Amino acid sequence: MAIPLLEAIDIEGKEVTADALLTQRKLAAYLVQERQAHYHFTVKGNQRGVLQDVALFFQDRQQPDFVQDTPPDHGRIETRKIWTTPELNGYLDFPHVGQAFVVERHSIEKKTGIRSCEIAYGITSRSPEQADPQRVLKVNRGHWTIENSCHYIIDWNFDEDRSRIRTGYGPENVTRLRRFAVGVIKSKGVRSVAQKMRELTRNVRSVLDYLRMTKNSCKTACH
Numbered sequence: 001m002a003i004p005l006l007e008a009i010d011i012e013g014k015e016v017t018a019d020a021l022l023t024q025r026k027l028a029a030y031l032v033q034e035r036q037a038h039y040h041f042t043v044k045g046n047q048r049g050v051l052q053d054v055a056l057f058f059q060d061r062q063q064p065d066f067v068q069d070t071p072p073d074h075g076r077i078e079t080r081k082i083w084t085t086p087e088l089n090g091y092l093d094f095p096h097v098g099q100a101f102v103v104e105r106h107s108i109e110k111k112t113g114i115r116s117c118e119i120a121y122g123i124t125s126r127s128p129e130q131a132d133p134q135r136v137l138k139v140n141r142g143h144w145t146i147e148n149s150c151h152y153i154i155d156w157n158f159d160e161d162r163s164r165i166r167t168g169y170g171p172e173n174v175t176r177l178r179r180f181a182v183g184v185i186k187s188k189g190v191r192s193v194a195q196k197m198r199e200l201t202r203n204v205r206s207v208l209d210y211l212r213m214t215k216n217s218c219k220t221a222c223h
Contacts (some may be wrong), residue, residue, distance in 0.1 A: 020044035
């Protein structure tokens with residue numbers, strides 16, 4: 001599904017980030033060879049061999065290549081550390097790897113003092129000359145900022161946690177439709193997805209005008 005969607009977007013020279021579901025060799029080859037773009041992928045169990053190799057390399061990591069301390073946000077104090085390496089480029093069974101990396105995210109809840117640590121592994125087609133550790137971490141964090149923002153909108157505006165669609169492929173398909181709707185609204189540059197949803201709800205004419213889906217769509221309704 002990802003490749004047809006990307007066909008309509010100008011991505012030459014840009015970086016496409018994805019979580020583990022889209023960490024696929026076919027997509028990597030498409031981005032680098034056919035579109036002259038770059039990838040930044042999370043590596044998990046669906047690429048078991050790549051994950052094991054990257055995790056083993058970074059098992060005895062020493063001082064991080066870059067550390068980022070972020071201001072207290074939402075009641076948390078966070079520190080992110082990153083290690084990168086190009087030494088696995090010719091070894092990993094994955095096309096166009098420029099470097100592999102591991103990110104540690106340390107978090108402290110201000111009210112409770114509870115500490116947590118999350119570890120994420122990844123690969124990028126950008127070489128160390130194209131992306132130093134600070135840039136790799138920035139791209140990684142930017143991906144999850146978008147992901148978390150989307151989760152928040154879906155949970156809050158669609159009240160997804162209370163959805164009664166629970167059997168078969170129903171939950172997965174409806175979630176995709178909700179994400180698609182959020183993406184379409186955001187693509188128009190609106191300030192508030194929630195406000196735009198309230199304006200469009202139960203008003204087919206407004207939806208058609210907003211998306212310019214008919215020849216006589218009102219242009220003023222699209223802004």
